[in-house]
Amino acid sequence: MNARAIRPAFYVGAGILLAGLPLAQPPAFFESFLYLVFFWIALATSWAILSGFSGYFSFGHGAFFGAGMYTLANLTTNLDLPFGWSLLASGVAAALLGLGVGAVVFRVRRLRGELFALLTLAVTFVLATIVLNTPLDGGPGVFMSASVLPRIYESPSGTIYLFGLGIAALSLATARIVQYTRLGRGLFAISDDEDVAEVLGVPTFGYKLAAVGLAGFLAGVAGGIHAVFVSYVTVAETFSITVPLFVVLMSVLGGARHWFGPAIGATLVTALTYAFVGGEWAVFGRGLIGVTLVAAVLFLPHGIMGLVASRRKRPPPPAIPAEPPAPSQAAHAPSHKPLLVCQDVRLSFQGVKALAGVSLDVRAGEILGLVGPNGSGKSTLINVISGYYRRQSGRILLEGQDLSRRPGHRIARIGVGRTYQIPRPFRRLNVLENVALYATFGAAGLERAAAERAALYWLGFVGLGDRAHALPLELNLHQRKFLELARALASGARLILLDEILAGLTPAEIDNAIALIRRIQAAGATIVFVEHNMRAVVALADRVVVLNHGEVIASGLPKDVMADPAVVAAYLGKSHA
């Protein structure tokens, strides 16, 4: 049997052994210690699904946990509902809380990083205040009785232990599945560069909601179980800073970008605090946790799993497939049929007209050069077509489908790919993963193995095949520009928007790039390229469109356009002679 087949059997076997542990009647403190380990594994792992994977660090995990705790306490104690249904309701309540917060917060582009962390902390305090002042708690707290538990094992502590094991296993399984599926890859992309992720085809809003929903559900269930364990639920304890502090510490220590990292951190920290329980030592233990957190940030920024991953030896560069992955979607000769039509597209930033009514056609199969002085609106137009900015009026049609109302990831699916003037690779994914992401989420929409094959093919095409396992930061500018190109190609886009792909390259590298762009056109793609390098424009473009102050001032064959007096004036200023 190979390792792939042994692993699931190992997990299941370990699970059964652990589940049967109470039959051996271990001392009660042992069960409760293991329960605490499981409890923190569940909380830390569920936190990592949202915060570790997507980079949206939350200090609001206490809110999910607390929502679960109070849901269970109230349903079983005040309404006498059965434990199982109440536990499910705890998870659902916390998930709904997460979805509610996410539905508002994730729409605001600004609320990332530390502002998101603060906001989630504030949500926790608001929830705590509401719970404290309503009959949910009412002030004195809620007493729980262990009799609400189903009798699975003779002792309640054994039964709680089993539930703890269950939620820990469920959290780990969820995290593992998420990490290795589309959702996980999308979340990793979001964590490195959310704007690029959206424009390449990752439905960022939906994925973030999915992550916060899952995280909330798991934390809510863990909270529900914990309510029975602590048996006395109070606002001060439930919504204290301990829960968010501990889950962040555990995940950061273990490595929050791997499904198993938080579990390592949770086990270590729980064992550490258990060792210092009681009396004078409790203070010392808390201090030690603080020291661990500081040390982890300073010396181990990627956690234990991050350290393990960085020590692992890189496999040799894989072989490049000879065949293009899939027939290109637009493998036909240049025609006069327009692929993309922009009609009177307008966009202003606080009164500055970036695009003052741009109308242009891009014909299927052609290379269209988009030129103009700095600030003329070229990059803005690319940003509007690819969906990063939303136009204020006008229409943008790709083969008759209106793009202008769609979010960026829908536009990418329809078949628009782009590169960035300053390359924006996902810095914590390797070159191959960077390209495969485009093949997965772009118009090509390939499954995992096919996406990787396609990625390798296009990496070979741009000459980066031997750097497949390198991280983007290890590449030089020329290679990073070509990585951008490989990503746009792998997306399977019919229309490829190249934003100053040649800027900063040496003359020899420019020749190299020009040859490459010709090959891309020959493969059937339509290309719009923004460029300042006139030699390249003349060499490559079938037609040229000139923008100035957000308006089209000329269009036509390169040599005609370059001689146009309006174009000369835009570049060199009006002659006063």
Add this chain to the structure above:
Amino acid sequence: MPSATLLGQSVLSGVLVGGLYALMGVGLSLSWAFLRLINLAHLALVFLAAYLTYALAEGAHMSPFLAMLLLVPPFFVIGVALQWLFARFKVDEFGSVLATFGLMVIVESVIQGIWTADFRRLETPLSTASWRVGPIFVPVSESIMFIVAVALLVAIWAWLRFTYVGKAMRASAENPDIAAAFGVNHARLALLMAGVAASSACIAGGFIALIATLAPSQIYAWVGVIFATVIMGGLGNPLGILAAGLLIGVSEAVTMALTAPSWAPLVSFTLLILILILRPGRA
């Protein structure tokens, strides 16, 4: 409906506590805006200063105001040292939240180790004294705190607005590379700024010792409301913080008078959430 007197008394106490919020928040705001550090440990420093003031005043029978002043230089040094450490390890904005969270826990355990978890209250003749203005009582120590807070905030505002250091810091915050090209030594200014921020924590702590009851866990109780003040006021804007502190303080005090004290956190945190979501382009 509470009487006009009660309402007036609430507004006054809201104004006074708002000054305290601003005083506690200004250092946090400065380091966030100019050092790109979200220094949660700032609040821990505030409480460390409070306990030290308490110890000097209670144990050594020193005037609390003298104690506060004596503590400023060591706190300045602490701030500089922390900034040096963060710069040395190139801690980014998010790393700083985690690391200073850790520092906060360390300081809390140190405080708890020395002074235990019991509540401590500094008893001075000032702590119960108050002036009577018509039907309203004006507490003396809170009023002194408020005056010092306003003076300090205005001084920091003027420092940022009119001096070389202030202008250079603001230029660096806007664009570090261009500021550096004009000869701004950001690393050294950052040390100075961190020292000033920690000194403001020291002053805030001294007044906390004068007017509030101390307990190690109290450190966390302030986190939310201080962040609300800092963000609402606009980063690196001392006068904005003062305005935000007053707004939050008064709205909390009025909520307490109209409903129950336990509802008060709802106001500041709801305000914080709304501002984060609705305020365009800030921070």
